[in-house]
Amino acid sequence: MSAYRHDGPTIGETLEQHGVSRRTFIKYCTAMASLLALSPMVGKVMAEQLRASKRPSVIYLSFQECTGCLESLTRSFAPTLESMIFDVISLDYDDTLMAAAGEQAESARTRVIKENYGKYIVVIDGSVPTGEDGVYCAAGGRSALDILHEAAAGAAAIVCVGTCSSFGGIPFADPNPTEAWPISALVNDKPIINVSGCPPIPEVITATLLQFVSTGKVPDLDEHHRPKVFFGNTIHDRCYRRPFFEQGKFAKSFDDEGARNGWCLFELGCKGPTTYNACATVKWNGGTSFPIESGHPCLGCSEPGFWDKGSFYSALSAPRWGKAGEALPSQTLKVAGTAAAAGVALGVVSAGLSRLRTRHAAGDDKSGEG
Numbered sequence: 001m002s003a004y005r006h007d008g009p010t011i012g013e014t015l016e017q018h019g020v021s022r023r024t025f026i027k028y029c030t031a032m033a034s035l036l037a038l039s040p041m042v043g044k045v046m047a048e049q050l051r052a053s054k055r056p057s058v059i060y061l062s063f064q065e066c067t068g069c070l071e072s073l074t075r076s077f078a079p080t081l082e083s084m085i086f087d088v089i090s091l092d093y094d095d096t097l098m099a100a101a102g103e104q105a106e107s108a109r110t111r112v113i114k115e116n117y118g119k120y121i122v123v124i125d126g127s128v129p130t131g132e133d134g135v136y137c138a139a140g141g142r143s144a145l146d147i148l149h150e151a152a153a154g155a156a157a158i159v160c161v162g163t164c165s166s167f168g169g170i171p172f173a174d175p176n177p178t179e180a181w182p183i184s185a186l187v188n189d190k191p192i193i194n195v196s197g198c199p200p201i202p203e204v205i206t207a208t209l210l211q212f213v214s215t216g217k218v219p220d221l222d223e224h225h226r227p228k229v230f231f232g233n234t235i236h237d238r239c240y241r242r243p244f245f246e247q248g249k250f251a252k253s254f255d256d257e258g259a260r261n262g263w264c265l266f267e268l269g270c271k272g273p274t275t276y277n278a279c280a281t282v283k284w285n286g287g288t289s290f291p292i293e294s295g296h297p298c299l300g301c302s303e304p305g306f307w308d309k310g311s312f313y314s315a316l317s318a319p320r321w322g323k324a325g326e327a328l329p330s331q332t333l334k335v336a337g338t339a340a341a342a343g344v345a346l347g348v349v350s351a352g353l354s355r356l357r358t359r360h361a362a363g364d365d366k367s368g369e370g
């Protein structure tokens, strides 16, 4: 953690200025620790360590993107527990959110880089266009590629938020007219953590950042540089419609009896079996639901190749079951007892986080110490 400190108030002081009590912060860290599969005691220790630390400097760069990722992180409609991440980090540059503009904004970024060289974290959404000397995405007369290289040079680590920065996403899709690339194709000498999704789940972004800030260590990553704790299992591994899949009960159209009964959406193109993400457990909108729970197949938005893989409403090719109604061998898809158990555990934690979020929004935890 010490590598990422800069001058200014401690995280604890900043939280208190914003009316967040020690007790609330401990609960927040405990919930985040649970999401990260750590014990509640680790969450408490994490909270105390963070409260005593200075806030790490963060440069947030937005390149070829739609602002959906930043919207997901900031959640504009209400103050939430996720917004606490802004008390934990010092968001020193974000050209979408900051009040400064023009030369003032550009010099803010240069100053942050100079003063915190080697210590700051760069968070990036969007891919980087390289065609026509990068003219498709520029700020202050400089290309996104130039800004990326300048900011990456002194970064302790880079966190790519969203599928555009992680894997190229929609700007990278064929015919890729701007010659866009994901960050990992352009920077190869810094630790890169990909938090993919179009957009990613806000709790997954904040928990990843919190873990990195509190430990100063890059989490365990999968082959695509995604934190294993959130991307270690498929949606299908933890999907509540899985029993219908196993029984061969599939909705054939969005308005048939199967759809009304909540049967499996595999034949409507669900990519849950090949998509690694935490949607089935952490869910969306404060733990309310996720695409499959709303009756829509997973489109595989957190995977490399999204959008070009397409075939959103066509079933995955290889038939993985016998006749409709036959019991299915569990081993046909990668499902392990441990994965199911992890899914249940994450579901319980998610429900706890939801309750905590509701109480925080209602102001229950804003006063008093634990």
Ligand code: SF4
Pocket (backbone or CB within 6 Å): 064, 065, 066, 067, 068, 069, 125, 126, 161, 162, 163, 164, 165, 169, 170, 197, 198, 199, 200
């Ligand atoms: Fe927008 Fe999706 Fe790209 Fe995020 S990943 S910037 S939500 S297109």
Ligand code: SF4
Pocket (backbone or CB within 6 Å): 235, 236, 237, 239, 240, 241, 242, 243, 245, 263, 264, 265, 266, 270, 271, 272, 273, 292, 298
């Ligand atoms: Fe759930 Fe999709 Fe798997 Fe069916 S195919 S169980 S809807 S993830």
Ligand code: F3S
Pocket (backbone or CB within 6 Å): 197, 198, 235, 275, 277, 279, 290, 291, 292, 297, 298, 299, 300, 301, 302
């Ligand atoms: Fe994306 Fe599939 Fe989740 S489409 S939001 S990874 S359910």
